[in-house]
Amino acid sequence: MMNKRSEFDVEINDTKGTPFIDNAKISARNVEVFYEKKQAIFNTSIDIGKNQIVAMIGPSGCGKSTFLRCLNRMNDTIQSCQIRGEIKLDNEDIYARQQDPVLLRARVGMVFQKPNPFSKSIYDNVAYGAKLHGLTSNQVELDDLVEKSLMRAGLFNEVKDDLHKPGTGLSGGQQQRLCIARTIAIDPEVILMDEPTSALDPIATAVIEELMIELSKKYTIVIVTHSMQQAARVSQRTAYFHMGHLIEVNDTNTVFTNPEHQLTENYITGRFG
Amino acid sequence: MSFSVTVIVLFALLLLGYFVGRKRSIYVSKNNTKPLHSLPQYYGYLVALWSCLPALLVLLVWTALNSSVISSMTISYFPEQVQQLSKDDLSLLVNEIINLSESKEVLQDSMKQAVVSKYLHLVELSQQLKVGVVFILAFVGMFIGFRLIKPHTRARNLVEKLVRWTMVACASIAVLTTIGIVFSVVFEAHQFFKSVSISEFVFGAHWSPQGAIREGQVGGSGSFGALPLFVGTLLISFIALLIAVPLGLMSAIYLSEYATDKFRAFAKPMLEILAGIPTVVYGFFAALTVAPFIRDMGESLGLQPASESALAAGIVMGVMIIPFVSSLSDDIICAVPQAMRDGSYAMGATKSETIRQVIIPAALPGIVGGVLLAASRAIGETMIVVMAAGLFANLTLNPLQAVTTVTVQIVTLLTGDQEFDSPKTLAAFALGLGLFLTTLLLNTISLYMVRKYREQYE
Numbered sequence: 001m002m003n004k005r006s007e008f009d010v011e012i013n014d015t016k017g018t019p020f021i022d023n024a025k026i027s028a029r030n031v032e033v034f035y036e037k038k039q040a041i042f043n044t045s046i047d048i049g050k051n052q053i054v055a056m057i058g059p060s061g062c063g064k065s066t067f068l069r070c071l072n073r074m075n076d077t078i079q080s081c082q083i084r085g086e087i088k089l090d091n092e093d094i095y096a097r098q099q100d101p102v103l104l105r106a107r108v109g110m111v112f113q114k115p116n117p118f119s120k121s122i123y124d125n126v127a128y129g130a131k132l133h134g135l136t137s138n139q140v141e142l143d144d145l146v147e148k149s150l151m152r153a154g155l156f157n158e159v160k161d162d163l164h165k166p167g168t169g170l171s172g173g174q175q176q177r178l179c180i181a182r183t184i185a186i187d188p189e190v191i192l193m194d195e196p197t198s199a200l201d202p203i204a205t206a207v208i209e210e211l212m213i214e215l216s217k218k219y220t221i222v223i224v225t226h227s228m229q230q231a232a233r234v235s236q237r238t239a240y241f242h243m244g245h246l247i248e249v250n251d252t253n254t255v256f257t258n259p260e261h262q263l264t265e266n267y268i269t270g271r272f273g
Numbered sequence: 274m275s276f277s278v279t280v281i282v283l284f285a286l287l288l289l290g291y292f293v294g295r296k297r298s299i300y301v302s303k304n305n306t307k308p309l310h311s312l313p314q315y316y317g318y319l320v321a322l323w324s325c326l327p328a329l330l331v332l333l334v335w336t337a338l339n340s341s342v343i344s345s346m347t348i349s350y351f352p353e354q355v356q357q358l359s360k361d362d363l364s365l366l367v368n369e370i371i372n373l374s375e376s377k378e379v380l381q382d383s384m385k386q387a388v389v390s391k392y393l394h395l396v397e398l399s400q401q402l403k404v405g406v407v408f409i410l411a412f413v414g415m416f417i418g419f420r421l422i423k424p425h426t427r428a429r430n431l432v433e434k435l436v437r438w439t440m441v442a443c444a445s446i447a448v449l450t451t452i453g454i455v456f457s458v459v460f461e462a463h464q465f466f467k468s469v470s471i472s473e474f475v476f477g478a479h480w481s482p483q484g485a486i487r488e489g490q491v492g493g494s495g496s497f498g499a500l501p502l503f504v505g506t507l508l509i510s511f512i513a514l515l516i517a518v519p520l521g522l523m524s525a526i527y528l529s530e531y532a533t534d535k536f537r538a539f540a541k542p543m544l545e546i547l548a549g550i551p552t553v554v555y556g557f558f559a560a561l562t563v564a565p566f567i568r569d570m571g572e573s574l575g576l577q578p579a580s581e582s583a584l585a586a587g588i589v590m591g592v593m594i595i596p597f598v599s600s601l602s603d604d605i606i607c608a609v610p611q612a613m614r615d616g617s618y619a620m621g622a623t624k625s626e627t628i629r630q631v632i633i634p635a636a637l638p639g640i641v642g643g644v645l646l647a648a649s650r651a652i653g654e655t656m657i658v659v660m661a662a663g664l665f666a667n668l669t670l671n672p673l674q675a676v677t678t679v680t681v682q683i684v685t686l687l688t689g690d691q692e693f694d695s696p697k698t699l700a701a702f703a704l705g706l707g708l709f710l711t712t713l714l715l716n717t718i719s720l721y722m723v724r725k726y727r728e729q730y731e
């Protein structure tokens with residue numbers, strides 16, 4: 001049934017599956033990203049549904065992080081990075097001139113691939129965004145928010161006695177959860193998570209996955225992951241990237257049981273490259 | 274053979290030892306079933322060090338002790354009755370002999386002539402012996418090193434151990450120098466405090482050391498209240514930091530966060546030039562431009578400023594030390610990882626919020642370091658103060674008055690002819706000690722603050 005074809009025989013100009021859906025929170029159209037002259041994302045169009053979890057998978061270096069960073073304009077901070085195309089959040093073009101990226105990022109939170117806590121105390125790390133945006137009106141509320149956020153990220157029990165110790169002194173996995181707590185504390189509408197559980201043990205991973213499922217009742221989540229089991233467990237839709245091209249988007253079930261594209265099939269069966 | 278030639282020859286032996294050792298070890302390892310413990314170059318180093326180090330050490334010690342040993346031997350050549358003289362007279366006599374021996378004239382005084390010729394003989398002998406001993410040691414060392422090239426010799430470990438001890442020696446030279454300076458200053462200051470009480474020195478409000486040398490004059494005893502000097506130093510340094518810290522920090526933030534790479538590459542060296550301008554140039558700038566300007570400004574505001582003022586010196590000094598703050602802070606701010614900035618932006622922070630709340634706290638220890646460096650420069654600065662703030666010790670906190678500083682007074686105390694043990698001269702050491710303790714205190718306080726801060730956030 002499967003004839004062996006090398007990946008370059010395959011037509012990769014069109015995205016297979018169902019990239020477009022109704023009721024989209026974010027819709028990206030014909031997005032292309034360049035670093036200097038090097039193109040990192042080719043003509044990518046995808047809808048991300050409201051209250052859904054969309055998983056992005058693909059081999060290392062295929063542009064998942066780059067595409068994710070387009071969604072909250074984090075690529076603006078990289079001088080050499082150029083973006084073409086259109087990305088709409090709630091039908092508003094986020095790259096329109098009148099858009100303020102600062103306000104946008106408060107609505108579209110992000111957890112980075114590498115944990116990057118501030119050189120502040122654990123408490124201040126989590127309280128940072130709330131203080132910035134005036135989300136709480138007094139100390140008690142702030143304490144509450146910090147505790148709740150750490151609790152939801154599954155970190156509170158480990159650090160509850162050391163809230164005023166530096167966040168950079170935590171272990172890698174603890175830092176990763178600290179960054180998740182910090183992001184959910186500002187209550188964003190969309191959360192972008194770049195390999196949020198790459199440094200976590202199975203139990204902590206389960207806590208975060210549960211958190212994602214719970215959050216998706218209210219929010220929209222995009223997650224980049226290298227674990228296909230994780231994508232299968234938490235996401236409703238899955239997008240497969242390959243060398244800067246969006247190859248296939250479909251219901252997670254469909255992608256894993258009945259992929260349309262040869263490259264997708266190669267990847268999920270562990271036969272890519 | 275002179276000292277430098279000996280050293281050059283020793284260096285040549287070192288190179289020779291290295292190559293011989295390496296060659297030999299390669300040869301040994303080829304003709305041996307058991308492999309050598311270390312790589313060939315380590316045996317090279319081993320032989321080189323053996324052939325050079327012992328000889329060099331002996332050379333240094335010999336050279337250091339040479340003149341004192343020879344002088345004491347020279348004394349023994351004098352006739353009995355001369356040797357009864359006091360120590361000072363004897364050393365004067367020896368000096369005379371040394372001077373005479375250099376002039377090479379034939380002397381009338383037959384006793385001295387005899388001693389001079391004996392002295393010359395002694396110098397000659399010592400020189401020849403030294404060279405002989407050093408080279409014998411060098412060759413013996415090389416031979417020992419050569420014999421050490423065997424499979425079981427752990428050459429790498431030996432060499433590394435030696436390298437470590439060399440580093441310890443280098444570090445201790447720096448530490449010992451510091452300790453030596455401190456002790457000599459403390460000792461001289463102790464002499465000074467025999468004639469002037471510590472409390473008078475520290476809390477006395479009147480400084481006029483000149484009186485001390487005009488003995489018999491009315492009010493002839495000098496007064497050594499150093500309080501005005503220390504207040505003056507701190508006042509001027511404070512004004513300088515008041516200028517330099519905000520300006521330096523702001524320019525560092527601009528350069529590292531806002532400026533384009535091209536502008537930064539041009540502006541940073543320009544700023545650093547400020548620190549390279551000789552302080553005399555700043556001094557006349559302060560005296561001829563800034564001081565009159567401040568006087569005119571003050572007068573137009575209805576104040577009565579002195580023609581020389583702490584403010585003028587402080588402002589110019591502040592400009593001088595801007596680069597210490599800006600350049601160091603800029604480096605440190607640039608070293609804050611981009612990921613930390615990204616984290617802040619992703620939380621919806623603006624650029625200025627990110628700088629204030631994430632970058633500056635992360636860079637603070639380095640920034641404090643820069644400020645500290647600037648402060649010690651300001652406290653030690655002399656020339657600008659002489660030219661722009663005056664010499665008159667005036668206990669005041671008014672920046673429009675003329676004041677003087679500790680360093681300036683040290684200079685005035687020690688210029689011109691002085692008796693070494695007069696209180697006036699010794700006062701300079703007491704001032705030096707005070708200055709040293711002040712900077713030590715400042716350093717300790719700020720290091721403590723940095724450490725405390727670090728413990729909190731890192």
Ligand SMILES: Nc1ncnc2c1ncn2[C@@H]1O[C@H](COP(=O)(O)OP(=O)(O)OP(=O)(O)O)[C@@H](O)[C@H]1O
Pocket residue numbers: 035040059060061062063064065066067078080113
């Ligand atoms: N700041 C940058 N400057 C230049 N090129 C970049 C930059 N960031 C990423 N790239 C390039 O863009 C391409 C996609 O990188 P990206 O980080 O998006 O990959 P990824 O899919 O997230 O990989 P991984 O799974 O390893 O995280 C890579 O070829 C990379 O070299």
Ligand SMILES: [Mg+2]
Pocket residue numbers: 064065066113194
């Ligand atoms: Mg990535």
